[in-house]
Amino acid sequence: MSTSNEYYIPHKATWPVIGTAGLVMMLAGFANYLNGSTAGSAWMLLGLTVFIVMLAGWFTLQSGESESGMYSTQVGISYRMGMMWFIFSEIMFFAVFFGTLWYTRNLSVPWLGGEGARAATKELLWPSFEAVWPTNGPGKVGGEFEPMGAWGLPFLNTLILLTSGVSCTWAHHGLLAKNRDQLIKGLAATVGLGLLFVSFQAFEYHEAYTEMGLTLGSGIYGSTFFMLTGFHGFHVCVGAIILSVVLFRSWKGHFKPENHFAFEAAAWYWHFVDVVWLGLFVFVYVI
């Protein structure tokens, strides 16, 4: 599989324990905050800071090692496998929420409307409920709302993300052709489009909350809408941060045509986020 005969085994890793401590502080702080403790948010911020310091420190260490040629091809394969399976775990995470959307739209909401053997239950419990999507359920949880249309900002956002996928690939071609200028421009465009996407989405959320009465509390439609688009938006932010780091490293002269795992990982992640959006656009907005 590999032509090299050296496998790099690091010793004495301090960042993992620091990262774990940060994560625990953040989550325990968040839990305390949810329970109404005032100190919770401070712990959360402290934990987040430690976690960010860990990420910065750990990735600086890794990129330094990579640039000094300590990683053989075989080590690179391990990293690539790691990234691929990480993305697979992310796909499964999103699958839960897509599955939830499918289940409620095709099974549980029709059941509430009396489909199948449940006609009598419906008559007894909520005779006036009509099972049509979008819905906030027989209890009209969250009050009147207007569903989000597909062909305004969301469609524009689809075009933006698809374009960013193209610019990302264009940057990769630049890297392979040793065209540093094209690499940097392509990456900058990708990050810029990502940020544009996120700002449009923030605007959309603002509209939903202030104009349309659509909130996270708007029954099952609001829950699935904000959970799916929210987690996706969070992933776009993470992807944009990863790409910015890669952009910074490209500007510093890192990466060679035969050695640029960080770029590949960032690009894979970006395409994954892109594909999730296409699923969202079809199943959340259009259908």
Added chain:
Amino acid sequence: MSAVVAEHDDHHDHHEHGPAKGLLRWVITTNHKDIGTLYLLFALTMFFVGGAMAMVIRAELFEPGMQFVNPQFFNSMTTMHALVMVFGAVMPAFVGLANWMIPMMIGAPDMALPRMNNMSFWLLVAGVLLLASTLFMEGGAPASGWTLYPPLVLQTGKALPFAIFSVHLLGISSIMGAINIIATIFNMRAPGMTLMKMPMFVWTWLITAFLLIAIMPVFAGAVTMLLTDKFFNTSFFDAAGGGDPVLYQHIFWFFGHPEVYVMILPTFGVASTIIPVFARKPLFGYSSMVYATASIAFLSFIVWAHHMFTVGMPIAGELYFMYATMLIAIPTGVKVFNWTATMWKGSMTFETPMLFSIAFVVLFTMGGFTGLMMSVAPVDFQYHDTYFIVAHFHYTLVPASVFILMAAGYFWLPKWTGHMYDERIGRLHFWLSVVSVNILFFPQHFLGLAGMPRRIPDYAVQFADWNMISSIGGFIFGASQLLFLYIVIDTIKGGTGEKVTDEVWEDAAKHSLEWTLPSPPPYHSFTTPPTVIPTEHI
């Protein structure tokens, strides 16, 4: 695929080759043996913590009426016993074995991603501590059962967000561990170690790791929706808003069913490793074992709703999940027949690891048969949520997974430490365990068939006799495990004083690579890849 080790530490000190000094060694280690040891010792500790909770349960159930604890705390005990045993004891123990054994079995210097390996261990500790902290919170620890079904679980007090975040941490830990195992197996094998020459333990872990990466995010998603339902006004599991509490059950069991196979597939792997050595024969039907493992893993994803036969499902769903579940008996039967055929006409000897393995084959088969009984949907209406279920899954977990973990301990402790354990105490431990585990769990079949519900602190007097017998068995079983603790400590400190050979067991090196290394093995397993691949196990 050849791998020669290159050593560096984070400070680019090229002269350092051994572990760090003092306690810090264990905190910052990236070595697969150190991390494996940490996992195993942590799992053993949690085995006793979870065991103590089980003792509380059995003490309360010793007689009808309320004796020692209030019902809320009793329910917390059943919940925490399950979570601690699943996520704190059995899973980490198998990850510990994977860390120790996989690099040695495939001829690698270490795991593929050593720094991440360290992080997955510490995240596990963090997750379990976060979970344990809920015992001391206002409103008590979660008391809804390990399934955390809404709406019941949403009534948990301050503990709820802590329990949910602990699930997130444990999930991240498991995913990292699983990614590492897959990358190690695919990328670090010695030349000539083709996939179909790998020891069965490596195969079963490869498939288990895939299951873990597929299911842990699903569980994380489910508990995230619990969190938002409780604190952020969402309606995922609330019918008033158009959601459905049954949806949680579907998502949970889509995770939960493969999850129980995460605990049993490595069990199969260890059994397939030990039995050929003491039968002095190749494993019967190696490739069928591989395919059976893969089939069980595949089936585990499409049978989840057999945990929900009584919850209300369209009849087509009931029928589908019933027949799909029955299919699992086929690959599982292949495995049981293969182990039996491996022993057939072998030159068998009965050292402690083999005793535990044979008990596993017999008792796991019994647990499997009760599972087959419950797969029949109309019959399950009678069994559901009774002690029959409790008896069933404890037969597949205690005299199966736990027994095989004990077997693995006896089998590999001499390799890990270079010392021999005391065979007499080992056999005493075995006989006490195998008798008491049946006194403990067999009567629970009768209780369940007679209609005793699970997860209750008090019961009707007609159940008194069998409960008392079950509790007595439980106390003997619990106490017997202290012998294992003694043996582990004693063996680490020198054991019988007998110096063990590299092979430890007669002709073991014909079966697997770890027996070609010294006992105890060097800090880095194979700094140069081995040239001869043992194939006796195939």
